[in-house]
Amino acid sequence: MRLFNRIKLLTPESVELEFSLAGIGSRALALSLDYTFLLLCLLLFWIIWGIISNQLLNYLESTETNYASLPIWLGAIAFLASFFIFAGYFVFFEVLWQGQTPGKRMAKIRVIRDNGRPIKMAQATLRALLRPLDDFFFVGAFLIFFGRREKRIGDWVAGTVVIQENRAQSNSGIRVSQEARQLAESLPQVVDLTQLLPDDFAVIREYLQRRDFMETQARSELSLKLARQTRAIVQLAEIPAGLTSDQFLEAIYLAYQEQFPAY
């Protein structure tokens, strides 16, 4: 069973790309975040506009000119500006950040075109203008929920899909102790690191990245288990004395990375 809908996109260069679709949860999260920011923007705008209007009317009062029609105009301009802020928020960010708004960025999703390219002004505008239609009785939510490609009306018209942003595999955030560094230098001579598959390496790296958040006991059990398995895979007789399982894993990680920098 697949946990996320996936789509294959064909680029104009006939390259096939595969993506995981964003999913209803991430889209609901992104939308609620964006609407919160938007509400704050609109609130700020109305407060500033109110102050400006008030000052203007006070000034006109003092000059004793006839300004009876002005309040209506001020109100009309404010409504028009609100609409532009509403649509402009999404268009501005989606064009500037290549398909992301602040909410989408936090939810780690992105809008792209059906051919896998970044969206342009035209697509962003269509999506933004059709948004009220999608919000009406939550039509868009149902289309995303039940559709195989998770497209709301705006997505159909603009020819876009919303996908998950893949987390780049980085080696950041891994502390390697001094003892592990020393062991890593001598490791390639005594063990066969080629026995370790890229998938194994990925698991070790993932552990080293996430270990700080883990519960102490569960962490030490997992560390010991991974170290034992790794030792068996690289055919090392025994973990060097005086080294913790964490340090051994760090050393393996470092040595493997130096031998195969591509991973």
Added chain:
Amino acid sequence: MASSSNPQGLLQPLSVGNVVSVGLRLYSSHFKQYIGVALLATLWIVLPIAVIAAIIGFFAIVQNYYALLGLIIPAWLVLLVYCVGKYMAGAAAISRLAFSELTQQPETAQQARRFTNSRLWWFVIMSLLTSLIFGGVLLAFYLLLVVLMVATFGTVGGLAAFQSSNPEVLLEQMFSNPSFLLTFGLGTLVVVAAFIVLMCWLSARFCVTELPLAIELDMDGVRSIGRSWQLTKKSAWRIFLILFVAFLIAFVLQIAIQIATSLISGVLIAIQPSETSALYMLSLAFTYISSFATSTLFLPFWQTIKAAIYYDLRSRREGLGLRLRD
């Protein structure tokens, strides 16, 4: 085995939105199985209601044998507790099924139900304990509130009103004092906000209490609470955000259902508005049935999302799924 290049392997923890999506995906792909378990569970809740209705009906008609009530009421209470336990075991079985799917060791509905049913009384005890904890926190908060109120009242000289011969004048003076009103208003606002934050935090920390009991071997109701407390540590606000997003989606679905059902019962009433007509009874029955159906429908919704939360917590806090090739 799980591979880093394959997001389906779930090597990495899930994002907030993805926890909700995964829960819903599990629900929609196992709709028949989960709804079957949910239906059985919800029927157990209907049983004590039906029994009490029958009892009331019996005494209304016979108007005698009231002494029997001394026997019937305790018996009914036992039945109620048992049925609630059955309901909770059924609900937990859905979470167990969803979790077994996530760890790629799927079970049948029967297996899951058998497992959770064997711990039925622990589910009851556990829910009693969590209610007690919530009640205790509420009581503590309430007491704190009273102390704060009295303190504020005292500092502005309100206590003098009790000794004065003319307390109304003093109180009136106090309540017309703008700085008192401001402090009082702001204070109330702060207290209400603190209360909401506390409740949100607490419900996030307690949202997966029954999951260890439903899933793990060698577990009881008391330890299950402790374990879920351990797992949710450092993740309360993430969980709260997950629950919030799930709530939003549930809200949208609920509205759609609400519109559909009120349309139907509205039509039924509009056809024949007289209170004694069969159609009126039909629309009444329809309302009950639809509320029963709605709660059946939403039970797997929350249970699968809880299973996804639990899975994600175990993956974050214990590295579940991080294993080298077997």
